[in-house]
Each structure stands twice: as C-alpha cells, then as structure tokens.
Amino acid sequence: MTLNPADEKLARLIRADLGEDIMRPVTERYLEEPRGRFTGHAGLLALPRTVDEVAALVRLALDKRVPVVPYGGGTGLVGGQVMPDGPAPLLISLERMTAIRAVYPTENILIAEAGAILADVQTAAEEANRLFPLALAAQGSCRIGGNLATNAGGVNVLRYGNARDLCLGLEAVLPSGEIWNGLSRLRKDNTGYDLRNLLIGAEGTLGIITAASLKLSPRPEAVGTAMVQVASPQAAIDLLSLAHDQLGEAVSTFELIHKQGLQFLTEVLPDVRQPFETQPEWCVLIELGLFAGHSPADALETLYIEADKAGLVGEAVIAQSEAQRMDLWAVRERIPEANRLIGSVSSHDISVPISRIPEFIQRGAEVVAALGLFRINCFGHVGDGNLHYNVFPPLGHSRSEFDDERQAVKHAVHDLVEAFGGSVSAEHGVGRLKVDDLERYGGATKLSAMRAIKAALDPQGIMNPGAVLRAD
Amino acid sequence: MTLNPADEKLARLIRADLGEDIMRPVTERYLEEPRGRFTGHAGLLALPRTVDEVAALVRLALDKRVPVVPYGGGTGLVGGQVMPDGPAPLLISLERMTAIRAVYPTENILIAEAGAILADVQTAAEEANRLFPLALAAQGSCRIGGNLATNAGGVNVLRYGNARDLCLGLEAVLPSGEIWNGLSRLRKDNTGYDLRNLLIGAEGTLGIITAASLKLSPRPEAVGTAMVQVASPQAAIDLLSLAHDQLGEAVSTFELIHKQGLQFLTEVLPDVRQPFETQPEWCVLIELGLFAGHSPADALETLYIEADKAGLVGEAVIAQSEAQRMDLWAVRERIPEANRLIGSVSSHDISVPISRIPEFIQRGAEVVAALGLFRINCFGHVGDGNLHYNVFPPLGHSRSEFDDERQAVKHAVHDLVEAFGGSVSAEHGVGRLKVDDLERYGGATKLSAMRAIKAALDPQGIMNPGAVLRAD
Numbered sequence: 001m002t003l004n005p006a007d008e009k010l011a012r013l014i015r016a017d018l019g020e021d022i023m024r025p026v027t028e029r030y031l032e033e034p035r036g037r038f039t040g041h042a043g044l045l046a047l048p049r050t051v052d053e054v055a056a057l058v059r060l061a062l063d064k065r066v067p068v069v070p071y072g073g074g075t076g077l078v079g080g081q082v083m084p085d086g087p088a089p090l091l092i093s094l095e096r097m098t099a100i101r102a103v104y105p106t107e108n109i110l111i112a113e114a115g116a117i118l119a120d121v122q123t124a125a126e127e128a129n130r131l132f133p134l135a136l137a138a139q140g141s142c143r144i145g146g147n148l149a150t151n152a153g154g155v156n157v158l159r160y161g162n163a164r165d166l167c168l169g170l171e172a173v174l175p176s177g178e179i180w181n182g183l184s185r186l187r188k189d190n191t192g193y194d195l196r197n198l199l200i201g202a203e204g205t206l207g208i209i210t211a212a213s214l215k216l217s218p219r220p221e222a223v224g225t226a227m228v229q230v231a232s233p234q235a236a237i238d239l240l241s242l243a244h245d246q247l248g249e250a251v252s253t254f255e256l257i258h259k260q261g262l263q264f265l266t267e268v269l270p271d272v273r274q275p276f277e278t279q280p281e282w283c284v285l286i287e288l289g290l291f292a293g294h295s296p297a298d299a300l301e302t303l304y305i306e307a308d309k310a311g312l313v314g315e316a317v318i319a320q321s322e323a324q325r326m327d328l329w330a331v332r333e334r335i336p337e338a339n340r341l342i343g344s345v346s347s348h349d350i351s352v353p354i355s356r357i358p359e360f361i362q363r364g365a366e367v368v369a370a371l372g373l374f375r376i377n378c379f380g381h382v383g384d385g386n387l388h389y390n391v392f393p394p395l396g397h398s399r400s401e402f403d404d405e406r407q408a409v410k411h412a413v414h415d416l417v418e419a420f421g422g423s424v425s426a427e428h429g430v431g432r433l434k435v436d437d438l439e440r441y442g443g444a445t446k447l448s449a450m451r452a453i454k455a456a457l458d459p460q461g462i463m464n465p466g467a468v469l470r471a472d
Numbered sequence: 473m474t475l476n477p478a479d480e481k482l483a484r485l486i487r488a489d490l491g492e493d494i495m496r497p498v499t500e501r502y503l504e505e506p507r508g509r510f511t512g513h514a515g516l517l518a519l520p521r522t523v524d525e526v527a528a529l530v531r532l533a534l535d536k537r538v539p540v541v542p543y544g545g546g547t548g549l550v551g552g553q554v555m556p557d558g559p560a561p562l563l564i565s566l567e568r569m570t571a572i573r574a575v576y577p578t579e580n581i582l583i584a585e586a587g588a589i590l591a592d593v594q595t596a597a598e599e600a601n602r603l604f605p606l607a608l609a610a611q612g613s614c615r616i617g618g619n620l621a622t623n624a625g626g627v628n629v630l631r632y633g634n635a636r637d638l639c640l641g642l643e644a645v646l647p648s649g650e651i652w653n654g655l656s657r658l659r660k661d662n663t664g665y666d667l668r669n670l671l672i673g674a675e676g677t678l679g680i681i682t683a684a685s686l687k688l689s690p691r692p693e694a695v696g697t698a699m700v701q702v703a704s705p706q707a708a709i710d711l712l713s714l715a716h717d718q719l720g721e722a723v724s725t726f727e728l729i730h731k732q733g734l735q736f737l738t739e740v741l742p743d744v745r746q747p748f749e750t751q752p753e754w755c756v757l758i759e760l761g762l763f764a765g766h767s768p769a770d771a772l773e774t775l776y777i778e779a780d781k782a783g784l785v786g787e788a789v790i791a792q793s794e795a796q797r798m799d800l801w802a803v804r805e806r807i808p809e810a811n812r813l814i815g816s817v818s819s820h821d822i823s824v825p826i827s828r829i830p831e832f833i834q835r836g837a838e839v840v841a842a843l844g845l846f847r848i849n850c851f852g853h854v855g856d857g858n859l860h861y862n863v864f865p866p867l868g869h870s871r872s873e874f875d876d877e878r879q880a881v882k883h884a885v886h887d888l889v890e891a892f893g894g895s896v897s898a899e900h901g902v903g904r905l906k907v908d909d910l911e912r913y914g915g916a917t918k919l920s921a922m923r924a925i926k927a928a929l930d931p932q933g934i935m936n937p938g939a940v941l942r943a944d
Contacts, residue, residue, distance in 0.1 A: 185825035189895035197669035291720040353657035423661035456928035
C-alpha cells in the first residue's frame with residue numbers, strides 16, 4: 001500500500017468539513033518522546049472535540065490514503081506515538097476530549113473521554129468515594145486513551161490488574177472511519193468477539209479509542225505502607241506468598257528495589273530520603289489497603305513477625321504518617337528519574353514467571369557481566385513478574401561511550417528473557433522500539449494472525465503504520 | 473464457501489495419519505444440548521490426545537473443506553456445540569485431553585488441558601491451597617476449554633471476574649491448522665494483539681482451545697454465608713453497595729432470588745429446604761470470603777445492623793455450619809433445575825447496568841403482562857447486572873401451549889434489554905440460539921469488524937460454522 005503525506009490539500013478538506021479551529025501547527029512536543037530514541041514528523045495536527053470529528057478525520061485520511069497517528073499524553077516509552085519516517089502523517093491528538101462523561105457510583109463505573117488525564121480520572125473516582133486503581137509515574141500527564149491503547153500497568157496491577165482489566169467498554173473509531181459504540185456499563189456481555197480487548201494494547205494500529213467505560217473499586221478504608229529489607233529476591237517472593245495467604249487481595253503494591261537504585265538516588269537525587277541507614281542489597285515496598293476496621297499496623301506487624309520467623313526479612317520501616325508514606329513511595333517512584341539522569345545503556349521492561357525471578361536475576365548478572373563492566377538497576381513489580389531491568393555504564397562513564405554495545409546488551413537480556421518463557425514487553429508495549437523483538441520472539445503463528453487481523457480491519461494500512469507491526 | 477461433509481474418505485485419511493483409535497462412532501449425546509432446542513448431526517467424531525493431533529485433524533479438515541465443531545462438556549445452553557444443518561461436520565471432542573499439566577502455587581497459576589472438567593480444576597487448585605474461582609451449576613461436567621470458549625460466568629464473577637479474567641494464556645489450534653503456543657505464565661505481556669481474548673468468547677469459531685494457563689487466587693481463610701430478605705431489588709443493590717463499602721473485595725457472591733423461584737422449588741423440588749417460613753418477595757444469597765482472622769459472623773452481623781437501620785432488609789438466616797451453608801446454596805443452585813421441570817416459554821440470559829435493574833424488573837413485568845398471563849422467575853447475579861429472566865406458563869398450563877407466543881415474548885424482553893443499554897447474552901454466549909439477536913442488536917460496525925476478523929483467520933469458514941455469525 002502506498003500512502004500519501006498529510007498535505008495542504010488534506011488540510012483544506014479538513015477545514016472545509018470541520019472548521020478552522022480543528023487544526024493546530026505541529027510543534028516540537030508532538031514529535032518527541034521521553035527517552036529521545038525517536039523523533040517523529042507530521043504533516044498536519046488535528047485536535048478533534050467529538051467522536052464524530054475523529055471519525056470525519058479518519059474518513060478523510062482514508063480517502064486520501066494518508067497515515068494517521070493517534071496522540072495521547074505523549075508519555076509512551078516505546079515510540080508508539082511518533083512516526084519517524086514514511087509519508088508525513090496526520091496527527092490526531094485527543095487532548096480536547098477530556099470530559100468525564102459520567103460517574104455511576106452504584107455500578108462502580110466511570111465513563112471518560114480518551115483525552116482525560118489519568119490523574120483527573122483518579123480524582124473523579126475519589127470524589128465519588130471510589131477508587132480508579134491504575135497508577136503509574138506519568139499519571140499527571142498521560143491520558144486514559146493512551147493507557148488503554150498500550151494496556152498500561154503500574155504499581156497496583158497485583159491487586160487490580162492492568163488497564164485491560166479496568167475497562168468495561170470502548171467507544172472507538174475504526175480504520176474504516178466507522179464509529180464503534182461499545183461503551184458498555186455491563187460487567188457481563190458475551191455477544192460476539194472481544195473487540196474491546198483487541199483495541200486495548202493495539203497501540204492505535206487498529207483504531208482510535210475515543211472514550212472508555214472504566215471499572216471503579218471500593219476505596220480501602222485504611223492504607224498501610226512499609227519498606228522491608230529482604231534477604232534475597234527469593235525471600236521477596238516468599239514474603240509476597242505469605243502476605244497473600246494472610247491477607248488475600250489486600251496486598252495492593254509489592255515493589256522490589258535493589259541497592260543500585262538506592263545508590264542512584266544518593267548519586268543524583270540526594271533530596272530523596274533514604275529508608276535505611278545502611279543501604280540493603282534488596283528491599284520491598286509493600287502497601288496494603290484494608291476494610292472492615294482491620295488495622296494496617298496490626299496486619300503489617302503480623303506479617304513481619306511471621307516473615308521474620310521464616311528468616312525472610314531484615315529491618316523494616318512502617319509509615320506512621322501520610323508524610324512518611326509519601327517518603328517511602330518517593331524512593332520507588334523517583335528511581336526512574338534517577339535512571340534517566342544516570343543514563344542507561346539499555347532499558348528493558350521484561351516479565352518472567354514469578355517463581356523464576358531469582359534465577360533470572362542471577363543469570364542476568366552473569367550475562368551482562370560477560371559483556372563488560374556495567375551496573376544493573378533491576379527493580380519493579382515483582383508480584384507481577386515484571387522487572388525493569390536497566391543496564392548502566394560503570395561509575396564515571398556515560399552512556400554515549402557504549403553506543404556500540406547497546407544492541408548486544410539488549411539482545412543478551414532479551415534472549416535470556418525468551419529462554420525463561422518471559423516477555424520483552426511487559427507493560428510498555430511494542431511501539432516502534434520493539435518491532436524487531438516482536439518479530440524475533442513473537443512466534444510465526446501469532447505474527448501471521450496479527451497481520452491477518454491488521455489487514456482485515458485496516459486494509460489500507462493507515463492507522464499508526466510501523467507501530468507494533470512493520471509497515472509494508 | 474462450499475464445505476463438504478465429513479465422510480468415510482476423510483475418516484480413512486485421519487486413521488492413516490493418527491491411528492485407528494482416534495475415531496469413535498458418533499453417539500446421541502454429542503448431538504444433543506441441555507435445553508433440547510437443537511439437534512446436531514455429524515459425519516465423524518475424533519478424540520485427539522494431544523495438541524498435535526488436534527492440529528493434524530484441523531489441517532485434514534481444512535484440506536478437504538470439511539466443517540469442524542469443537543466439543544467440550546456439551547453443557548452449553550445456546551447450541552454452540554451442535555450443528556443442526558449444512559454438511560455433516562467433523563466433531564473434535566477434547567474429552568481425552570484432561571491433564572492438569574502443572575500447578576505453580578507461588579505464581580498462582582495452573583495449566584490445564586481444555587478437556588479438564590471444571591470441578592477437577594477446582595480440586596487441583598484446592599490441593600495446592602489455592603482457589604480457582606470459576607463456579608457454576610454445570611461444574612461437574614463442563615470442561616474448561618468450553619468455559620473459556622464461551623467466557624463462562626457463574627456465581628463468583630462479582631469478586632473474581634468471568635472466565636476471561638481467570639485466564640493468562642492459551643494453547644490453541646487456529647483454523648489454518650497452526651498451533652499457537654500462548655500458554656503464558658506471565659501476568660503482564662504487552663507484545664502485540666490480544667489473541668487470547670479474541671479466542672475466549674469466540675465459541676470455537678476462530679480456533680480450538682487445547683490448553684489454558686489459569687489464574688489462581690489465595691483461598692479465603694473463612695467463609696460466611698447468609699440468606700437475607702430484602703425490601704426490593706433496589707434494596708438488594710443498596711445492600712451490595714453497603715457490603716462493598718464495608719468489606720471491599722470480600723463479597724464473593726451476591727445472588728438475587730424472587731419469590732417465584734422459591735415457589736417453583738416448593739412445586740417441583742419440595743426436598744429443597746426453604747430458607748424462610750413465609751416466602752419473601754425478594755431475598756439475596758450473600759457469601760463472604762475473609763482473611764486475617766476476620767470473623768464472617770461478625771462481618772455479616774455488622775452488615776446486617778447497618779442495612780437494617782437503612783430499612784433495606786427483613787429476616788436473615790446466617791449459616792451456622794457447612795450443612796446449613798449447603799442448604800442455602802441449594803436454594804439458589806437448584807432453581808435452574810426447577811425451571812426446567814416447570815418448562816419455560818422463553819429463557820433470557822440478560823444483563824443491564826446495575827443501577828437500572830429495579831426499573832428493568834418493573835418494566836419487564838409490564839411488557840410480559842401485556843402479552844399474556846405468564847409467570848416470571850427473575851433471579852441471578854445481581855452484582856454483575858446479570859439476570860436470568862425466565863418466562864413461564866401460568867400454573868396448570870404447559871410450555872407447549874405457548875409455542876406461538878415464544879418469539880413475541882423473547883423479542884419483547886430483548887427489545888427492553890436493548891432499550892436499557894443491556895446485553896441479550898450476558899454469560900451463556902451467542903451459539904446458534906442468538907445469531908439473530910446479535911444481528912438485531914449488535915450494531916453494524918461491530919458485526920462488520922467481526923466478519924472481517926472471521927474471514928481473515930478462517931477464510932474457508934470451517935470452524936464451527938453457523939455459531940456466533942451466520943454461515944455464508
């Protein structure tokens with residue numbers, strides 16, 4: 001399929017159909033992404049206000065065979081939102097479609113437009129005394145449509161699931177320009193194929209999500225947060241099992257942190273309060289959300305006593321105030337910022353079966369050491385089997401010295417992930433960064449099924465070409 | 473696409489490839505379904521033992537353009553497992569693939585072959601001190617592959633989700649005869665389109681599920697069960713909200729029961745112990761699953777006191793023993809059996825937004841009353857918005873007297889569901905029973921996307937033709 005650039009001719013058609021105000025000049029921020037690996041280009045930028053306007057834009061683009069790139073908050077880490085080559089696309093930014101259309105507290109449902117900022121969705125839920133549990137570092141700027149398009153994860157997946165698990169229905173514009181109104185308020189609906197989950201995680205390649213029906217949860221009555229030293233990654237996993245046995249779903253967060261992360265904070269973000277006097281090799285951030293008058297302090301103490309008996313834990317800090325809780329959270333939440341300041345040679349968002357994590361961490365260190373003197377900061381959502389496994393230059397060196405090693409490091413880590421039955425994209429998606437990886441590890445059957453689905457729903461290949469699947 | 477019947481020529485090819493023992497004579501039970509609405513036919517019946525054998529069968533069928541009907545436990549209520557017309561299909565029964573391949577207690581994962589009986593999966597989880605929460609009336613005979621193919625619901629959806637939410641990965645044979653090994657033990661994997669959820673709920677029309685990686689949960693430490701009279705459906709919903717506020721995820725089951733259901737039990741199953749001396753207009757079965765030493769009796773009492781203050785509840789029976797608990801459950805679980813003995817004019821597995829249930833029940837009674845003197849037994853998973861809304865002849869009459877009214881009743885109920893933004897197939901699926909309904913209510917955009925996906929993955933149309941989508 002030959003596509004055409006979004007040009008002044010298309011702009012005139014769009015203006016004639018949707019008015020002058022729909023267009024904006026393409027500015028830098030729409031062409032950048034947080035890690036600086038890709039720089040996009042674009043012929044036109046449109047800011048629709050309604051699903052009908054999105055549909056009209058897609059129909060015009062389809063008619064002229066112009067590529068379309070849907071744009072949310074621009075926080076994606078794999079380049080799904082920027083198209084670096086090919087005919088200059090029409091960017092469709094959802095930033096004007098930010099309404100919380102409705103909240104149904106009795107039904108535990110909230111309906112948001114795709115451009116709503118994640119933090120605003122959280123706030124709207126809170127105002128109805130409910131919880132929208134999706135939470136991640138970029139929540140102040142990412143948009144819910146992008147969260148769904150990438151099936152975002154974050155720190156509450158353990159208890160509440162990924163973005164996919166928090167969505168009951170979608171309104172979307174398909175590559176045909178047709179509007180699919182699947183904005184269901186139903187918890188059960190077995191009428192045909194699961195288009196919702198097909199669009200979720202498709203990263204804008206099968207259509208543009210314009211609104212979503214989201215699942216809310218009861219707000220826990222009391223929250224308890226602790227940072228606990230653990231003897232090893234295996235001890236962390238055993239501690240989580242123990243926590244589940246004692247507390248069931250009440251474990252909301254369980255994040256593994258390595259000494260390297262604490263050292264990075266000391267190095268570049270010394271304002272972050274360190275949880276322990278001596279930095280431990282491994283620690284975990286645990287958060288419980290409890291109901292029915294169940295005391296977090298009691299629950300954490302009971303858990304600690306049992307874990308201590310089993311030799312799993314060392315020192316622990318239990319937050320005694322909201323300020324202390326925020327301090328503990330800052331340790332976890334600011335590690336990605338420290339990572340960016342240090343500058344990684346290669347970053348990996350990987351998952352492996354939970355019980356294989358300890359072995360993976362050990363083998364990973366060996367594999368990376370064989371390639372040179374790197375520092376590894378391995379941290380993350382251990383309860384989901386999801387590690388952010390980032391490889392850094394030795395102290396005193398910068399990432400630019402290792403440009404030639406980047407591919408070798410990435411392949412070594414990803415090959416190991418594959419050997420462990422893991423995923424090379426746990427929560428960030430494929431975007432443009434991991435198209436090669438998907439081809440390398442995805443398997444022929446899955447890839448051919450994906451290509452068949454793409455061709456069936458987007459025969460002209462206009463929707464976010466080059467993301468997820470290689471453009472023809 | 474013209475398809476050919478499964479004949480002796482195909483049988484010879486299958487035997488040559490897979491041995492004599494793979495085939496069985498087609499007996500009656502493979503051609504019947506529980507409600508007696510459909511009678512299937514079949515040319516051949518194969519009982520493969522491995523995914524490779526399933527793939528070989530599909531490839532042979534594809535080569536000869538013979539329709540394939542996957543067969544699980546045969547308990548489906550919408551005729552998805554029986555093909556009544558067209559060229560006689562090859563039935564592929566998964567009944568020999570019953571292995572629990574592995575249990576990973578630390579990971580809360582169990583891998584089962586598609587032919588495993590649901591109750592056996594539950595037992596295997598229990599033996600590892602875990603819970604596989606999918607639970608429904610047919611659990612002693614339905615098979616997990618069929619549960620996934622239909623995205624089964626049941627009595628624990630409120631807390632744990634549908635079959636879809638309990639599955640991490642699939643092994644399946646696609647209509648091309650290729651094997652997709654997506655048997656992931658990962659909680660997070662964002663590498664490409666969601667084939668898993670596309671196959672789940674596709675009712676065998678996009679491939680044959682041969683094994684699944686299933687999500688287990690911690691087993692609650694203590695269970696509390698009560699039958700509570702409620703003032704109205706609205707009071708039931710308010711009681712559920714209150715329970716969620718007090719107890720969060722601990723509410724496992726919340727089932728609404730109408731007086732008509734209790735009367736049916738008296739009429740045809742008098743051995744079922746009635747929970748109350750005087751049958752109330754409405755009652756709910758509540759079950760809690762608690763952790764951390766939290767007493768079910770205390771939790772139920774606290775809930776009851778608050779609900780009583782709010783005027784929501786009447787009498788309540790709290791189970792004091794496992795035997796009493798079983799008695800309360802029998803009231804709910806045996807209503808479908810009573811329904812079958814009475815014989816419905818028309819049965820509806822519908823869902824509506826939870827907050828609209830009271831209005832739906834009221835309007836439904838009016839709509840049905842306008843068509844004649846029927847009895848309505850409306851009961852089910854009110855916390856999921858899912859009602860089994862069944863219409864019966866008046867006392868002393870039989871369903872056969874109302875054959876001419878059946879379509880009118882069904883349309884009236886389903887039109888009302890549609891007007892309420894509901895679903896005409898909440899948990900049973902489309903099968904062959906509701907192909908018309910899907911066309912009527914599904915919407916053109918969704919249907920054309922579904923047809924495009926079907927054509928892309930099954931261009932010859934061999935997989936379970938006529939289920940979900942009309943055969944060409």
